[in-house]
Amino acid sequence: MVINENMLSAKAPGKLILSGEHSVVYGAPAIAVAVNHYVTATFSPSDTDTLIITSSVLGQSRRTLVQLEHLVAHLDQRFERFLLGELAVQDVLQTPHDLLYYTALQSDSLPSGTVTIHSDIPTGAGMGSSAAVIAALLQLFQSSSCAQQRDDKKPEFFQKVKYCERLQHGRGSAIDAAAVTYGGVLKVQADKVTPLPLELGDGWYHFHTGTPCCSTGETVAAVRAKFSHRTDLWQQFAKITQAFEANIKQPSRLGSAMRANHQLLQEIGVVPAPVSALIAQIESMGGAAKICGAGAHQGETAGQVLVYFPEQNSETLSAQLGVCLTPLQQQLNGAHRG
Structure with missing residues (x-):
């Protein structure tokens, strides 16, 4: 195997929301944790006039630099049409690879060569896969050669991730961008990010209920249409997040x-009935569980479910529930080179 000495690589973690999904869009605080599931991106430069992107999820696409010259302006215009109500959020991007090219084009110069992206983060599962892909690509093409991003550069990087991600999720929150940038446990309120010096410890698990039939952007939009005026509801979410932070070490x-939190998520209609039944079973056994992403306003699956069940064996729990529980493992550093 021939190793290309010019090859670059970068990786970014997934995330799980511990408290505050949906309400964070309306200014309430939310708490998330970066987890040890990754998007890894590599780049091999070439002297051609083409940028090739190969994704383990999306397949391969190639476009010449001439074809890419106006892509950023074109997608920015489509996003403005979404803001004006002329386009649905799922129609802003015209091909699945558009977001990847758009992100690569945020670099100072048009790159040519081959990008290869591999992900072990399930898509549409509430684990921030889009933000992780964006963060890994931005790490590839940023000017700094440092493997670990400096803390004073993270706020700027966070804004770049959030800016690109808006094309996928519309008026979503900043929580995915924050988690993949900073790593660890963090609180997000509006655009303010506060890293929390916490280690969650044992008793935390998550499992995948299946990819929802609707995107995060669609579900966020559906909730907005029905509940955006319910300030009392978002205040209740905020109080729960404050209680969560205060009692992180009190099981x-x-x-x-x-x-x-689960009851409020059911109230806004983002917990499908089969998922709600599984969570009810966990609660009847003495544990607690909730969806930890946008969930889904339609269908029977809702991405990841977070489970808190201290002093229990994951294999025994998995057998009793008929699902595969994965112990939650924190990732501390956020997106980085290498």
Whole structure:
């Protein structure tokens, strides 16, 4: 195998929302944790006039630099049409690879060569796969050669991730961009990101209920249409997130906060019935669980479910529930080179 000495690589973690999904869009705080599931991107430069992007999820696409010259302006215009109500959020991007090219084109010069993207983050699962892809690509093409991003550069990088991600999720929150940038546990409110010096410890699991039939952007839009005026509802979410942060080391109170969070998520209609039944089973056994992403306003699956069940064996729980529980493992550093 011939190794290309000019090849670059970067990776970015996925995330799980511990508290505050949906309400974070309306200014309430949310808490998330970066997890050890990754998007890895490599780039081999060439002297051709073509940028090739190969994704383990989307397949391969190639476009000449001439074809890419006006892509950023074109997609910015389509996003403005979304803001004006002329386009649905799912119609802003015209091909699945558009977001990848758009992100690559945020570099100072048009890159030519081959980008290869591999992901072990399930798509549409509430784990921030889009933000992780964006962050890995931005790391590839940023001017700094440092493997680990400096803390003072992270706010600027966070804004870049958020800016690109808007094409996918519309008026979504900043929480995915924050988690993949900073790593660890963090609180997000509006655009303010506060890293929390916490280690969650044992008893945390997650499992995949299946990819929802509707995108994050669609579900966020559906909730907005029905509940954007319900300030009382978002205030209740905010109180639960505050309780979650205050009781992170107190299992009984933490479980109560998660169960209350689940009830509010059911109220806004983003927990499909089969997922709700599984969570009810976990609660009947003494644990707590909730969706930890946008969920879904249609269909029977809702991406990832977060489970808190301290002092229990994951294999025993998995057998009893009929699902595969994965122990939650924190990732501390966020997106980085290498």
